[in-house]
Amino acid sequence: MKYEDKLTNVTVMGAAGKMGSGILYLTATEMARQKFLPANKNRHFVLYALDTSHEALSGLLSYIRTQAWRFAEKNIVSLRKVYSDRTDLIDNEDIIRQYAHDVLSFIRPVTRIESAFESHVIFEAVSENPDLKIQLMSTINKNNKNLPWFFTNTSAIPISTLDEQANLDGRIMGVHFYNPPAVQKLIEVVKTENTRPELSYFVNDFIKNVGKTYVWAYDVAGFIGNGYFMRDILFAEQLVKNLQEQEEFSYAESLYMINKISQDFLIRPMGIFQLVDYVGIDVVQFIMSVMNPHITKENIHSQLIDSHLNNGIKGGQFATGKQRDGFFKYEEGNLKAVFDPGKKRYLDISEFSETCDEHLGNLPSKWLPWKKMIRHPEKNDLLRMYFNQLKELKNPGARIAWQYVQKFKEIGSNLVKEKVALRFDDVNAVLIHGFHHAYGPVNDYF
Amino acid sequence: MNQLTISFSKTPENNSDMQMRKKVFLVAGYNTISMGTGRKEFHPRKPRPGLEDYIKEAGENVLSQIGGADNVDECVIANFISSRYNKQANLAAFFPYIDPGLTYKPAVRVEGACATGGLGLVTGIKSILAETAQVVLVLGVEVQNSVKAVYGADILSAAGWYKERKKGHAHFFPGKFSDRAGAYFASYGKEKARQAMAMWYRNAIENARLCPTAQEFENKVEDLESLAFTPPNPNVFVDHLNVYDCSKVSDGASAIAVVSEEGLQRCGISKQDAVELIGVGQAEYDLTKAPENPVWLSTTEQVVKKALKMAGINIQQLATVECHDCFTIAAVMAVEAIGFATTGRGPDFILQGNTARDGKVPFNTTGGLIGWGHPTGATGVHQAVTIWEQLTQKAGAAQIKIPRDRPYGLSVNMGGDDKTLVSLVYKKC
Numbered sequence: 001m002k003y004e005d006k007l008t009n010v011t012v013m014g015a016a017g018k019m020g021s022g023i024l025y026l027t028a029t030e031m032a033r034q035k036f037l038p039a040n041k042n043r044h045f046v047l048y049a050l051d052t053s054h055e056a057l058s059g060l061l062s063y064i065r066t067q068a069w070r071f072a073e074k075n076i077v078s079l080r081k082v083y084s085d086r087t088d089l090i091d092n093e094d095i096i097r098q099y100a101h102d103v104l105s106f107i108r109p110v111t112r113i114e115s116a117f118e119s120h121v122i123f124e125a126v127s128e129n130p131d132l133k134i135q136l137m138s139t140i141n142k143n144n145k146n147l148p149w150f151f152t153n154t155s156a157i158p159i160s161t162l163d164e165q166a167n168l169d170g171r172i173m174g175v176h177f178y179n180p181p182a183v184q185k186l187i188e189v190v191k192t193e194n195t196r197p198e199l200s201y202f203v204n205d206f207i208k209n210v211g212k213t214y215v216w217a218y219d220v221a222g223f224i225g226n227g228y229f230m231r232d233i234l235f236a237e238q239l240v241k242n243l244q245e246q247e248e249f250s251y252a253e254s255l256y257m258i259n260k261i262s263q264d265f266l267i268r269p270m271g272i273f274q275l276v277d278y279v280g281i282d283v284v285q286f287i288m289s290v291m292n293p294h295i296t297k298e299n300i301h302s303q304l305i306d307s308h309l310n311n312g313i314k315g316g317q318f319a320t321g322k323q324r325d326g327f328f329k330y331e332e333g334n335l336k337a338v339f340d341p342g343k344k345r346y347l348d349i350s351e352f353s354e355t356c357d358e359h360l361g362n363l364p365s366k367w368l369p370w371k372k373m374i375r376h377p378e379k380n381d382l383l384r385m386y387f388n389q390l391k392e393l394k395n396p397g398a399r400i401a402w403q404y405v406q407k408f409k410e411i412g413s414n415l416v417k418e419k420v421a422l423r424f425d426d427v428n429a430v431l432i433h434g435f436h437h438a439y440g441p442v443n444d445y446f
Numbered sequence: 447m448n449q450l451t452i453s454f455s456k457t458p459e460n461n462s463d464m465q466m467r468k469k470v471f472l473v474a475g476y477n478t479i480s481m482g483t484g485r486k487e488f489h490p491r492k493p494r495p496g497l498e499d500y501i502k503e504a505g506e507n508v509l510s511q512i513g514g515a516d517n518v519d520e521c522v523i524a525n526f527i528s529s530r531y532n533k534q535a536n537l538a539a540f541f542p543y544i545d546p547g548l549t550y551k552p553a554v555r556v557e558g559a560c561a562t563g564g565l566g567l568v569t570g571i572k573s574i575l576a577e578t579a580q581v582v583l584v585l586g587v588e589v590q591n592s593v594k595a596v597y598g599a600d601i602l603s604a605a606g607w608y609k610e611r612k613k614g615h616a617h618f619f620p621g622k623f624s625d626r627a628g629a630y631f632a633s634y635g636k637e638k639a640r641q642a643m644a645m646w647y648r649n650a651i652e653n654a655r656l657c658p659t660a661q662e663f664e665n666k667v668e669d670l671e672s673l674a675f676t677p678p679n680p681n682v683f684v685d686h687l688n689v690y691d692c693s694k695v696s697d698g699a700s701a702i703a704v705v706s707e708e709g710l711q712r713c714g715i716s717k718q719d720a721v722e723l724i725g726v727g728q729a730e731y732d733l734t735k736a737p738e739n740p741v742w743l744s745t746t747e748q749v750v751k752k753a754l755k756m757a758g759i760n761i762q763q764l765a766t767v768e769c770h771d772c773f774t775i776a777a778v779m780a781v782e783a784i785g786f787a788t789t790g791r792g793p794d795f796i797l798q799g800n801t802a803r804d805g806k807v808p809f810n811t812t813g814g815l816i817g818w819g820h821p822t823g824a825t826g827v828h829q830a831v832t833i834w835e836q837l838t839q840k841a842g843a844a845q846i847k848i849p850r851d852r853p854y855g856l857s858v859n860m861g862g863d864d865k866t867l868v869s870l871v872y873k874k875c
Contacts (some may be wrong), residue, residue, distance in 0.1 A: 073594065073596045074682070075682075076596050076616040077615070077616045077617075077680070077681060077682055077683070078681065079616075080615075080616050087612065090611050090612045091597075091600040091603075091611065092596050092597060092599055092600050092616055093597055093600055096596070
C-alpha cells in the first residue's frame with residue numbers, strides 16, 4: 001500500500017489533548033497537501049479525532065481552524081498557486097478561508113473506538129499510562145482487518161513493551177513530538193528490533209511533508225528527551241538540597257536560586273522548575289514512574305515532585321494556554337511566589353529575591369539573555385568566551401552554574417554511552433531544537 | 447470676476463498649458479507619527495488610535511496654526527480605502543469632529559489610491575483657483591494596521607484593476623514592482639541596480655532617524671546596506687524584492703492649509719512661513735492596461751513635465767524632491783522618469799550620492815515612504831508638508847540647505863502601478 005493510501009484513513013487517539021490535537025492538525029494538513037495533488041483528486045481522506053468525551057472534543061475544531069488559518073496566512077504565496085483553478089477564490093482571505101475549511105473537512109470528532117477499526121494508521125497520544133495504551137491498541141488491533149500501523153507519542157514507555165503486550169507484531173514505532181507539535185520542529189523516532197521497515201518509510205515521508213525533522217533514539221525508556229530532562233530535574237533537586245544543608249538557605253530561597261541559575265547563568269529559555277511547571281508536575285511524576293522500572297542503575301524518582309503533588313500542586317496549563325501555579329505562582333507569566341511544601345503555602349519571591357541575587361553574584365560580562373544569544377550571528381564564539389568567564393568567576397552563582405553544566409555534559413554523554421542516543425549530535429539536536437537551549441550538552445565550551 | 451486661465455481642453459497639448467490664474471500657497475503643515483512596526487509605541491495586539499484620532503490630531507494642529515476653524519472655507523479629506531480597512535466611509539463628516547467650528551462648512555473626500563493625498567491637494571488648489579474658497583484645509587489619513595498585512599494586500603490591490611487580482615501575486619503590489627524590478631535587472635543589469643536600491647534604503651532610514659514622526663525614527667541597525675541586500679525569498683514573498691525594498695504598513699495623518707493671498711492675510715501668516723505652489727501636474731493612465739514599458743514610469747514622466755512646465759523651471763533648479771518610493775525600484779525608476787538620468791542610468795545617479803541629503807538634489811529628506819512611512823491616503827500630503835518644512839526652515843534636525851538660486855521643491859505622488867499621478871512644484875516665498 002502506498003503512502004497516500006495509508007493516509008486515506010487515520011485515527012488520532014487522545015485527539016483533544018495538547019499533543020493529540022497538534023498531531024491531528026499536522027495530519028489534516030498533510031491530508032490537504034495530498035488531496036491537492038492531481039493524482040489524488042478523487043481519493044477520499046478521513047481523519048478520526050478520537051477522545052473520551054464530546055466535552056473534551058468541543059474546542060478541538062476551533063483549535064484546528066485557528067492553526068490552519070495561521071498556516072494559510074504564512075503560506076499564502078504557495079496556496080494561491082494551489083487554488084489557481086478556483087475562479088471563485090480571488091482575495092487572499094478567500095483562499096485562507098477555503099484552506100481552513102478544507103483542512104477541517106477531513107476531521108470526524110468521535111468518542112467511540114469503533115471508528116478506528118477501519119483506519120490504516122493510528123497515532124496514539126493518550127495519557128502516559130502503559131496499561132491504557134496497551135488496552136486501546138490491543139482492542140483496535142484485534143478488530144481492525146487492515147493490520148493498522150501504530151505510531152505512539154509516548155515519551156517514556158519502551159516501544160517493545162507496547163508491541164509485545166498489545167500483540168502488534170512489529171506494526172508500531174515511537175514518534176515522539178515535542179510540545180506543541182504544531183510549532184516544535186523536532187520529533188524523536190524510535191523503532192524496535194521487531195519494527196517493520198515500511199513503518200519507517202511512512203514516518204520519514206510524513207515527518208518531511210509536515211515540515212519537521214527527526215532524530216533516531218534507541219528503544220530505552222525516556223528516550224533522549226526525557227532521558228535528559230528527568231535527570232536534569234533530579235540534579236537540580238540535589239542542588240536545592242545542597243544549598244539548604246550546606247549554606248543554610250531556606251527551601252524557597254534555594255529553589256529560587258537554582259531556578260535562576262538554570263535560566264540566567266545557563267542561558268536557557270526558562271529555569272528548570274519553571275519548565276517542570278510548564279510540562280506539568282503530575283506529568284513529570286508519571287514519566288519518572290514509567291521510566292524507573294526500566295532503569296536499573298539509577299533511581300528516577302523525585303521526592304520534591306511527590307511533595308508538591310501531595311499538596312495538590314500540579315502545574316501544567318489551563319485550556320487557554322495560561323500557566324497554572326506549580327513550583328511557582330505566576331502573574332502575567334512572571335514568577336511571583338515559591339510554593340513551600342513544608343509550610344503548605346506560597347512565599348512571596350520579593351521578600352528574598354534581593355538577598356538571593358546578591359548572594360549569587362554577577363553574571364559574566366559576555367552574558368546575553370537567551371533570546372539574544374540564540375539569534376546572535378557569532379553565537380558559538382560568544383558561548384565559548386562566556387563559559388571561559390563562567391569557569392573563572394568565583395561567585396556562588398557561577399560556581400554552582402559550572403557544577404550544573406558539568407553534570408549537563410555528563411548526562412548528555414551518558415545518553416550515548418548507555419545507548420539511548422546514536423550520536424552526540426542527536427543529543428544536542430534534541431536539546432537545541434526540542435528544548436530550545438542555546439547549546440547542547442556535548443560541546444567544547446565547557 | 448477674473449477669467450480662469452486654468453483649463454482642461456480636449457487636446458493633450460492644451461492640457462500642458464495649464465497656468466495658475468492666481469497665487470496659491472501652502473501653510474501650517476502637520477504630520478502625526480507614522481505608526482506601525484518599528485515604532486516603540488506600536489503593538490499589534492494592543493489598542494491604538496483610530497481613524498478619527500489621527501484626523502483630529504492633524505486637523506487641530508493645522509487649525510491652531512491658522513487662527514482656528516472660522517478661517518476655513520472648505521475642507522478636503524484624502525483617504526484611499528477606510529471603508530475596508532476601518533469599515534468607515536463618509537469621512538468628510540469628520541471635519542466637525544475636529545472642531546465644531548467646521549460644522550456646516552463644505553467638505554469633500556477624494557480617492558486615487560496612493561496618490562489620494564496629491565489629489566486632495568489638487569482639489570484644494572482648484573477651490574482656491576475657482577475662488578470658492580480662500581482657505582482650504584486638506585487632510586490625508588489612512589489607518590492600515592487594523593488588519594494583518596496578508597489581508598492588507600487584498601485591500602491595497604484595489605489600486606489595481608480588480609480583474610487582475612486573481613492572477614496577481616498574494617502580495618499584489620510588491621508583485622507588480624517585483625516584476626518591474628525583474629525587467630529592469632534583465633534590461634540594465636542587476637548588480638548596480640541592487641546596489642542603488644540598497645543605498646536608497648540606507649538613505650531613507652538615515653533620513654528617517656532625523657524626523658521624530660518617522661516610522662523608522664528609532665531604527666538602530668548599523669549596517670543598513672547589508673540588510674538591504676537580504677536575498678529575496680519567493681517562497682514567502684516576491685521574486686525580486688525583499689521586505690526592505692518595500693515601504694511598511696502605516697497609520698497616520700498629514701494636513702496642511704491651501705490658501706490664497708487673501709487667505710494668508712486672513713490667517714495672519716507671513717509669506718516667510720508659506721510656500722507658493724507654482725506647478726501642478728496630474729494625469730491618469732488606463733487602469734486596465736499593463737505598462738507599455740515595464741522599466742519606465744511614463745505617467746510619472748508626464749506629470750513631472752507638466753508641473754515643471756507650468757512652474758517655468760527645470761530640474762536643475764530643484765533644491766529637493768519628494769518621490770514616491772513605495773519600493774526601492776520605484777525610486778530608481780522615478781529618478782529616471784523625473785529626468786535626472788536616462789533609462790538604466792538611475793542607479794549611477796543614486797550611487798554617486800546625488801539623492802543623499804548632502805547630495806546635489808536631496809530626495810525624501812525625512813525618509814520618504816520607506817523611512818517615514820506610507821499611510822497611503824496621507825502620503826501625498828505628507829510629501830507637501832515635508833517640502834513646506836524644508837523651504838520654510840522648519841524641518842528641525844532633518845533640515846537641508848536650500849540654495850538661494852534653487853528655491854524650489856518637487857513632489858511626485860503615485861497611485862497604483864504608475865496609474866494616477868500628481869506632481870507639484872513648490873517655491874520658497
